[in-house]
Amino acid sequence: MRLRFRRRRLGQFAIAGTVGAVLAGFTKQAMGQSTPQTPSKPEVPADPNSYVDVELQINGKEQMLKIEPRVTLLDVLRERLDLTGTKKGCDHGQCGACTVLVNGRRINSCLTFAIMHRGAEITTIEGLAKGNTLHPMQAAFVAHDAFQCGYCTPGQICSAVGLVNEGHAQSDADIRELMSGNICRCGAYPNIVTAVREVLEGKKNAAV
Amino acid sequence: MTTVGQRKSHESATGHVSGKALYTDDQRQPIGMVSLYPVTAPHASARITHIDVSAAYGVAGVVTVLTAEDVPGENDTGVIIRDEVLFPTEVISYWGQAVVWVVGETETAARLGADRVVVHYEPLPPILSIKDAIAANSFQGQPLVVRRGDATTALQAADFCLTGEVEMNGQDHFYLETQASWVIPDGEGNYQIYSSTQHPTETQVIIARVLGIPNNRVVVTCLRMGGGFGGKESQANPFAAVAAIAAVKTGRPARVRLRRSQDMTLTGKRHGLLGQYQVGFSQEGHITALDVDLYADGGWSLDLSPPVLLRAALHVDNAYYIPDIEVRGQIVKTHKTSNTAFRGFGGPQGMVVGEEIIDRVARFLGLPPEVVRERNFYHGEGATNTTHYGQEIFDNRIACIWSQVKANANFAERRIEIAHFNQSHSYKKRGLAITPVKFGISFNKTQYNQAGALILIYTDGSIQLNHGGTEMGQGLHTKMLQVAASALGVKIDRFRLMPTSTDKVPNTSATAASSGADLNGQAVKDACETLKARLAPVAAKLMNLDAPEDLVFEDGWIYSRSYPNDRIRFEQVVEQAYNDRVSLSATGYYRTPNIYWDAATSQGRPFYYFAYGAAVSEVEVDGFTGTFKLRQVDIVHDVGESLNPLVDQGQIEGGFVQGMGWLTMEELVWDAQGRLRSDAPSTYKIPTISEVPEHFHVELLQRAAQEGVIYGSKAVGEPPLMLAMSVREAIRDAIAAFGAVDFVPLASPATPEAILWAIESVKARSGAKSGVAESLLVSPTV
Ligand code: FES
Ligand code: FES
Numbered sequence: 001m002r003l004r005f006r007r008r009r010l011g012q013f014a015i016a017g018t019v020g021a022v023l024a025g026f027t028k029q030a031m032g033q034s035t036p037q038t039p040s041k042p043e044v045p046a047d048p049n050s051y052v053d054v055e056l057q058i059n060g061k062e063q064m065l066k067i068e069p070r071v072t073l074l075d076v077l078r079e080r081l082d083l084t085g086t087k088k089g090c091d092h093g094q095c096g097a098c099t100v101l102v103n104g105r106r107i108n109s110c111l112t113f114a115i116m117h118r119g120a121e122i123t124t125i126e127g128l129a130k131g132n133t134l135h136p137m138q139a140a141f142v143a144h145d146a147f148q149c150g151y152c153t154p155g156q157i158c159s160a161v162g163l164v165n166e167g168h169a170q171s172d173a174d175i176r177e178l179m180s181g182n183i184c185r186c187g188a189y190p191n192i193v194t195a196v197r198e199v200l201e202g203k204k205n206a207a208v
Numbered sequence: 209m210t211t212v213g214q215r216k217s218h219e220s221a222t223g224h225v226s227g228k229a230l231y232t233d234d235q236r237q238p239i240g241m242v243s244l245y246p247v248t249a250p251h252a253s254a255r256i257t258h259i260d261v262s263a264a265y266g267v268a269g270v271v272t273v274l275t276a277e278d279v280p281g282e283n284d285t286g287v288i289i290r291d292e293v294l295f296p297t298e299v300i301s302y303w304g305q306a307v308v309w310v311v312g313e314t315e316t317a318a319r320l321g322a323d324r325v326v327v328h329y330e331p332l333p334p335i336l337s338i339k340d341a342i343a344a345n346s347f348q349g350q351p352l353v354v355r356r357g358d359a360t361t362a363l364q365a366a367d368f369c370l371t372g373e374v375e376m377n378g379q380d381h382f383y384l385e386t387q388a389s390w391v392i393p394d395g396e397g398n399y400q401i402y403s404s405t406q407h408p409t410e411t412q413v414i415i416a417r418v419l420g421i422p423n424n425r426v427v428v429t430c431l432r433m434g435g436g437f438g439g440k441e442s443q444a445n446p447f448a449a450v451a452a453i454a455a456v457k458t459g460r461p462a463r464v465r466l467r468r469s470q471d472m473t474l475t476g477k478r479h480g481l482l483g484q485y486q487v488g489f490s491q492e493g494h495i496t497a498l499d500v501d502l503y504a505d506g507g508w509s510l511d512l513s514p515p516v517l518l519r520a521a522l523h524v525d526n527a528y529y530i531p532d533i534e535v536r537g538q539i540v541k542t543h544k545t546s547n548t549a550f551r552g553f554g555g556p557q558g559m560v561v562g563e564e565i566i567d568r569v570a571r572f573l574g575l576p577p578e579v580v581r582e583r584n585f586y587h588g589e590g591a592t593n594t595t596h597y598g599q600e601i602f603d604n605r606i607a608c609i610w611s612q613v614k615a616n617a618n619f620a621e622r623r624i625e626i627a628h629f630n631q632s633h634s635y636k637k638r639g640l641a642i643t644p645v646k647f648g649i650s651f652n653k654t655q656y657n658q659a660g661a662l663i664l665i666y667t668d669g670s671i672q673l674n675h676g677g678t679e680m681g682q683g684l685h686t687k688m689l690q691v692a693a694s695a696l697g698v699k700i701d702r703f704r705l706m707p708t709s710t711d712k713v714p715n716t717s718a719t720a721a722s723s724g725a726d727l728n729g730q731a732v733k734d735a736c737e738t739l740k741a742r743l744a745p746v747a748a749k750l751m752n753l754d755a756p757e758d759l760v761f762e763d764g765w766i767y768s769r770s771y772p773n774d775r776i777r778f779e780q781v782v783e784q785a786y787n788d789r790v791s792l793s794a795t796g797y798y799r800t801p802n803i804y805w806d807a808a809t810s811q812g813r814p815f816y817y818f819a820y821g822a823a824v825s826e827v828e829v830d831g832f833t834g835t836f837k838l839r840q841v842d843i844v845h846d847v848g849e850s851l852n853p854l855v856d857q858g859q860i861e862g863g864f865v866q867g868m869g870w871l872t873m874e875e876l877v878w879d880a881q882g883r884l885r886s887d888a889p890s891t892y893k894i895p896t897i898s899e900v901p902e903h904f905h906v907e908l909l910q911r912a913a914q915e916g917v918i919y920g921s922k923a924v925g926e927p928p929l930m931l932a933m934s935v936r937e938a939i940r941d942a943i944a945a946f947g948a949v950d951f952v953p954l955a956s957p958a959t960p961e962a963i964l965w966a967i968e969s970v971k972a973r974s975g976a977k978s979g980v981a982e983s984l985l986v987s988p989t990v
Contacts, residue, residue, distance in 0.1 A: 084234035085227015087434070089384045090468040094889040097384055125227035138225035145217050145854050148862055149681025150224030151384040151434025157225060172902065180898040183889060185384045185435050186681045187865030188858060189900040 054115050058083070059127025067114060074098045074109040077124060085125040085154045089183070096182030099155040099162070100124045106162025108181075125154035128161065136202065137161050140195035148186035156182050160196045164203060172197060212694040212919045215854035219686040219705055220432065220679075231434050232388040232404045233465050241390070241461040242271050244454055245318035246306035246470065247325045252334035252543040252882025254300040256307070256327060263324035264310050269317025271458055273325065274309040274450060278457050281420025285446045287410060291348075292509040292546065294418060294446055300329065301508035302543050303882045304473035306446075311454045311462065334543035334882040338375065338482045338503050341540035348506055348541040349514045354521045354810040355534040356596040362497030362532035366488025370572060373485065374564040376557060376956035378505065379478035379550055379870040380886075382894055383680075385434025386471040389448035390463045391455040397421065399452055401428045405444035406436045406678050407718035412710045414445040415452045426452075429709040436680035437866070438549030441718045442511055443475045472887040476548035477876065479516055480505040483524075483561035489569050493580040497532045500524055500561065504554065506539040507546040513539045515652045516549065520558035522597055522652075522814065527606045527644040528562065528584040533596045543882050549720060551866065552926045555647055556933075560871070560956065563643055563933050567940060572950045577937065578619075578642050582610070585644075598811040599648075605820045606644055609844045609909060614642060616907060617824035617842035626826070630945040635831040638839070639942025642824045643934040645845075647927040648815030649722055650803055656717040657800035657816075659727035663692065663735040665792040669779025671698070674706045676716030677728040682925050683855030684724040690851055691729045691918060695736035697761025698778050713795075722819070722923035725851060727798055729918035735796025742790050747781045801916070817914055819922050821845035823864070823931035829942040834964030836939055838868070840903040843931055848914035848922030860906050860928040867932025869895040872939070872958045943967055947974030 056063045058081065065080060074091070077083040077100070086109060089097030093111040100109045101123040128135040134142070137157050147153040159182045169175050175196050184192065223229030261273040276283050276295035286292035296307060307327055312318030335341050363369055389403040389411075399419070405411045408428040416423045428448070433440055447464040454462035466474065481504050488497035502520055506513035521535045570580040585606050586593050594600045614620070619642060626638045651657050662674040673692050679685040685705045693700040706712060717727070744756035747766045751774060753759075758769040767775035785792060805812040824842040829835070843864065847856045873893040877885045886892040913920030936958055943963060944952045947970040955962035 078234075082236060083227075084230070087231075087385070089386075090889055092468070092888060092890065095384065095468075125225075129226055134222070134225065141225045142217055142221045145221070145858060147218065147221075147224050147681070148683070148858055149384065149433060149435045150218070150220060150229055151231065151681075153224045154227045176898040176900070180896040183384065183894050183896060185382050185437075185866070185894060186858075187862030187895065187900075189865065189895075189897040190861050190904055191858065192897060193900075 052115065054118060056114060056117060056122060057120065058122045059124060069113065069115050071114055072110055073100070073112050073114040073117060073122070076114040077109060083124050083126055087151055087154060089152070096159055097152055097155040099158040099182065101158055101162055104162070104165045106159050125158060128157065135161065137164070137195070137199050140198045144191045144195040144198070146191040146195040147188050152182060152184045156184065156192055160199070163196065164200055169200060175200070211690045211700055212851055213849065214690065214852065216686060216690060216700070216852055217854060218683060219689055230431055231385050232390060232402045232431060233463070235390070235402065238392055238461040241463055242311050242313060242454060242458055243315040243318050244309045244311055244450060244462060244464045245315060245322045247308045247310065247322045247327065248473070249300040249303065249305045249307055249327070249329065251300050251329050251331045252303040252336065253332040254329035255332065256296065256298060256300060257330050258326070258328035259308065260326040261308055263326065264321035267317060267321040267324060269313040270321035271311045271313060273321065274311060274453055274457065278453055279418060280453070280456060281418050283418070285414050285418065285449055286509060287442045287445070287511060288514060289510050292446070292511070294449055302545055303884065306474060309450050309454070311458060336542055336544065336878055336882050338480060338505050338540050338542070341542050342503060346541045347538050348510050349539040352518060352521060352537045352810060353534065354597050357532035359497050359499040359532045359534040363486055363488040363499060366496050367490045368572065369486065369488045370568055371486045372568060373483060374561055374956070375482045376480060376560055377874070378480040378547060378876050379874050380472055380876060380892060381435070381437045381439030381477065381550060382892070383433065383435030383437060383439055386466040386468055387440065387444055387447045387475065388463070388465040389444065389451045390461065391448065391451040392461045393455045393459060395459070398425045399427070399455060401426065401448055401452065403428055403430060403444055403448045404433045404440055405430050405448065406433070406438070406440045406680060406720060407442070407444070408678065408708055408710050409714070409716045410442065410718065411445050411448050415449055418449040419452055419456060427709060427711045429707050430678045431707045433678065433680035436678070437551045438553065438720060439475060440680070441549045441720050443548055468889070469887045472892070473884050474545065476507055476511055476546040478550035478870065479513065479547040479554065479557060481520060481557040483564070485561065485565055487565050487569060491573070493569055493573050493575050493583050495528065495530050495569060495584050498530045498565065500535045502535065502537040502558065502561065504537065504539050504557070505542055505544065505547055507542055507544045509546040510539070511546045511548045513547065516554035518554070518652055520554035522595070522648060523555040523558035524562045525596055526559045526562040527586060527646040528566070529586045529592050530596065531591070535596070544878060551863065552929050553721065555926070556867065556870070556930050559645070559930055560933060560936070563937060567937060568951065571944065571952060574950070577941070581642070581644065597814065599813045599815060601818060603817065605846055605909065605912070606646060609820050609822045609846060610644060612909070613822045613824055613842055613844040616844065616905065619824055622826065636828055637831065637942040637945035638826060638828045639938040639940065639945065640824070640826045641934050641937035641941050642822060643931070643937055645821040645927055645930045647819045647930065649726070649819055649923045650800060650814060650816045651717065651721045651723060652805065652814055654803055654805055657723070657727065657803060658717065659731040659798050660713040660716065661728060661731035661735045661796035662712050663732070663739060663794055663796070665739065665782055667783055667786050669702065669782045671703045672706050673703045673732065674709070674712040675728040675732050676708065676713040677724040678708045678719040680719070682724065682859060683852060684719065684728065686855060687725045687851045688728060688732050691732050692736055694919070695733045696740065697766070698764050702764070722925035722927065724925070725921065726917055726923055727800070729851070730798035731796040733796065733918065734798055735794045738794040738796065739792070743781050743785055746785045746788055746790055747776055750776055750781060750784055817917065817922070819846055819924070819927040821927055821931050823934040825934035825938040827935065827938045827942055829939060829963060831946060831967055834960035834967065836872070836942070836963060838899065838901040838935060841901050841905070843906045844909055845906065845928060845931070846909040846912050846922060847924045848912050848917060849920035850908055851919060851921045853908060856908060856924045857906055859924045861904065863926070863928030864931050865895050865900060867929035868899070868935050871932055871936040871956055875957050875959055939963060943970055946970050949973045
């Protein structure tokens with residue numbers, strides 16, 4: 001076998017939509033050493049024109065961002081805004097770990113571009129509590145120990161809040177059906193059902 | 209007031225529900241951190257003929273590319289033997305294997321760079337199944353034999369004899385948090401690693417090996433994990449190691465965080481296993497002889513396969529006494545991911561073989577399977593209560609749990625109801641089954657059964673608690689806080705539970721084998737006892753008592769048993785201790801006593817004790833679609849005197865659900881080229897909330913204190929997983945109702961497809977009604 005490490009310097013050309021460069025405001029400033037192998041002129045450079053200004057309203061706060069149009073809401077939350085309570089379990093809309101609320105409706109933030117939600121009210125797990133007072137769904141999850149490792153929990157809670165907002169769930173069977181998009185590998189399901197039921201019933205009782 | 213035994217909620221509960229509990233990749237990113245992305249092999253087996261990484265440098269944001277030449281130390285992350293190359297230069301051993309890693313300013317840059325790396329391969333034919341591996345004589349590790357008596361002679365003497373085989377699928381861990389490691393260099397040749405690892409010490413040792421530096425230059429910290437299940441025991445190491453190499457080469461912090469499909473294609477899983485057996489038994493269903501070959505699919509490298517296989521061999525008996533038995537085991541080598549620890553560590557696979565055999569015997573004799581199970585239980589004293597590896601089961605709780613769960617579940621009545629239901633329904637059949645669990649607790653490797661703790665009391669009376677175990681959702685940290693609070697006699701909120709770190713407690717064992725609370729709990733208690741012994745004389749002096757002997761530490765107060773009204777605050781004693789120059793920090797240590805193992809004869813007392821449980825499951829199977837619905841589950845499980853019933857109940861429910869996933873829906877599919885086709889939750893079916901039965905009753909065995917274990921508790925992480933065997937056997941019971949046969953072959957996992965095939969085979973068999981020509985159904989053998 002032959003290893004070849006020769007550096008090739010081809011002419012510079014741009015590929016639209018290519019990312020990955022160090023851009024002001026996008027990646028953190030690189031510190032310290034640059035490596036000897038880094039070429040001075042990348043053959044596939046980043047295109048500064050592919051970045052757009054986006055204003056998002058997250059947990060009641062305006063956020064001004066310069067992002068690529070195709071960046072997901074999940075990556076913006078985690079990588080740009082340090083809102084890492086929202087988790088990445090699959091990045092393909094198949095596990096529910098990234099569930100957030102947009103105008104009160106639950107969505108998988110990995111399946112949606114941040115740019116699509118200009119003007120919308122985005123609520124993440126960090127925005128549910130009022131100061132030190134937990135949202136009733138958060139409190140119910142604590143009271144019923146509805147988690148083990150906790151990694152699915154932010155998604156479960158946002159999803160459950162969305163479920164209550166939707167107003168369709170009447171029974172445990174409904175809860176099971178309507179929460180089935182949120183995987184919990186630890187299998188804390190029985191307690192999740194109990195927690196969601198409690199909030200649902202509280203809502204019903206409050207409405208009477 | 210003691211906090212041990214209370215239903216205390218998870219120590220990070222508020223953090224979890226508010227999104228503030230940090231996992232490795234959630235931390236505030238250090239400035240200048242680079243990301244890694246692998247170039248993966250498009251063949252399961254191939255020779256590497258050429259690697260050209262130069263084009264990657266043409267991508268903006270690519271910092272460097274890591275190849276074998278960048279490894280400062282050893283290019284190997286093997287844990288038992290050195291057979292796990294980190295950067296392969298000669299051959300590809302499984303599809304998706306990482307060949308080189310591209311380092312970028314961002315993950316996107318690294319990924320685009322990886323796309324441009326050119327690797328040429330000369331494909332070779334892969335070995336992809338256990339049977340192909342056996343045919344090709346492709347084995348690894350050493351074969352093992354565990355035996356008692358003379359199975360061959362006993363088989364010849366048996367009334368009846370059956371031969372058969374059962375093969376089961378592996379299982380992907382699918383911890384919801386994928387593998388993640390951050391490595392932060394300090395510029396002086398030391399490295400701080402944050403890793404989602406169940407075994408920080410091993411991750412430390414492997415990084416030191418790969419970097420060619422002493423262990424003391426590497427600190428590995430695990431904040432917590434978003435699930436582990438065994439999949440972050442050895443599997444965390446290679447990713448932490450490549451990140452470390454990136455940190456060395458670039459001088460910058462580096463991170464590896466696998467995408468879900470990468471995680472599923474790159475990391476090892478539960479071992480698939482093939483069991484081939486010959487069983488001898490009497491007319492009454494007593495098993496008199498058993499001869500079994502177990503073949504575990506080790507995948508491309510050895511990893512932890514030898515102890516996994518051993519545990520399988522030591523659990524074939526499950527709860528049953530078999531007078532003459534021989535279990536042989538071998539690890540096959542295939543071109544697949546290197547299979548590894550997974551909750552139960554081979555035990556479940558061994559036990560599934562055992563339960564399959566019991567069912568064969570029962571149906572052959574026309575006896576209810578639960579009757580045959582009962583008749584074969586370990587019982588009495590001496591030989592009939594001693595395992596095939598020579599360990600006597602001194603605290604046999606099987607029969608007690610069995611009768612309790614049968615009563616709870618109304619087993620006898622439901623048997624009759626179900627028979628009626630099945631008579632009146634042609635296309636839907638119900639099935640009921642009860643299965644026991646007896647699971648040995650301790651690491652098979654004796655030296656792993658030790659643990660350490662470090663407790664630091666500060667002058668304001670606040671305390672830091674360090675221990676060697678990692679938190680992955682099993683509630684270990686919560687239990688350790690309870691133990692420390694009880695042992696030190698203070699309130700739990702006085703403690704800060706510190707992230708697990710190799711610079712606090714060195715040379716730890718993996719948090720595995722269900723042993724986290726047993727081992728670390730004793731070490732924590734030991735440290736507390738040391739501190740109490742130092743504080744007692746200080747308190748006695750403050751209270752003008754002569755002797756510190758009868759002092760009680762309780763709830764933040766210290767008092768003498770003789771004068772309970774004269775008490776003094778914990779922090780006052782702490783402050784005085786500081787002034788008196790008494791040390792306020794202590795380490796604790798524990799090693800499990802009375803365990804030993806003779807590898808040459810496969811005999812000994814490998815387990816400190818056994819955990820027991822039993823489950824009753826009822827299913828309804830649809831004859832048209834092969835789908836099933838789990839209607840009801842009743843469990844009685846033995847956790848000793850529970851340290852925390854809330855946590856333990858969660859472990860039992862969660863373990864059961866995970867076991868059910870393994871046995872009924874989680875199907876790993878490799879195609880003919882060795883590509884894993886089930887590499888995402890869309891194609892790999894994890895149990896969801898809708899599959900959990902509505903009637904799910906879990907009861908902890910009462911008055912069950914376990915002698916010699918921390919506060920009388922018992923390990924709980926793994927044993928409940930095997931309670932899910934009752935689901936598999938209930939499905940089999942329902943399938944049997946579609947015909948009248950003496951054998952119900954059922955593939956594992958029992959997916960709808962597998963169930964449909966089984967129903968077809970049952971119908972065909974009971975239609976043919978001859979049952980003679982089948983080689984699998986010969987009786988008696990000579
Ligand atoms: S990360 Fe979005 S659904 Fe899994
Ligand atoms: S609590 Fe671990 S995945 Fe749900």
